[in-house]
Amino acid sequence: xxxxxxxxxxxxxxxxxxxxxxxxxxxxxxxxxxxxxxxxxxxxxxxxxxxxxxxxxxxxxxxxxxxxxxxxxxxxxxxxxxxxxxxxxxxxxxxxxxxxxxxxxxxxxxxxxxxxxxxxxxxxxxxxxxxxxxxxxxxxxxxxxxxxxxxxxxxxxxxxxxx
Numbered sequence: 001x002x003x004x005x006x007x008x009x010x011x012x013x014x015x016x017x018x019x020x021x022x023x024x025x026x027x028x029x030x031x032x033x034x035x036x037x038x039x040x041x042x043x044x045x046x047x048x049x050x051x052x053x054x055x056x057x058x059x060x061x062x063x064x065x066x067x068x069x070x071x072x073x074x075x076x077x078x079x080x081x082x083x084x085x086x087x088x089x090x091x092x093x094x095x096x097x098x099x100x101x102x103x104x105x106x107x108x109x110x111x112x113x114x115x116x117x118x119x120x121x122x123x124x125x126x127x128x129x130x131x132x133x134x135x136x137x138x139x140x141x142x143x144x145x146x147x148x149x150x151x152x153x154x155x156x157x158x159x160x161x162x163x
Contacts, residue, residue: 022106025064030057033084068105074145074156101137
């Protein structure tokens, strides 16, 4: 049997893009920092997002059936920390400049890319929920450096300009 600690330690060595996943609805705007995001298919364009069922905003994502994956750039380490902190939702959205695309879920204006999605399927697996998300709008920025998480620390990726 694999122990949870052993699994977590091994997974810390899997480099992951850092994202802030957001939703909006009657309950207001909500968001969390996530590394468990990946592409499923390009026909139709679909992402998979994993969220802990114990998260205080979990029920809002299930109810709203929309979300935006905001892929963070190297300049967003603070926003990642804010959206993984104990701050309430209203306080979190005071950080960054937010707008909307098609669904109405909050879109971080200077993210590397924003994937605006409708949640088509919801699957519970252990402690987490998997959202299967059909992409309805995409916006890319001109930023060239991404933020990744590896070995429990942030790192910058992208081409470095040579002077």
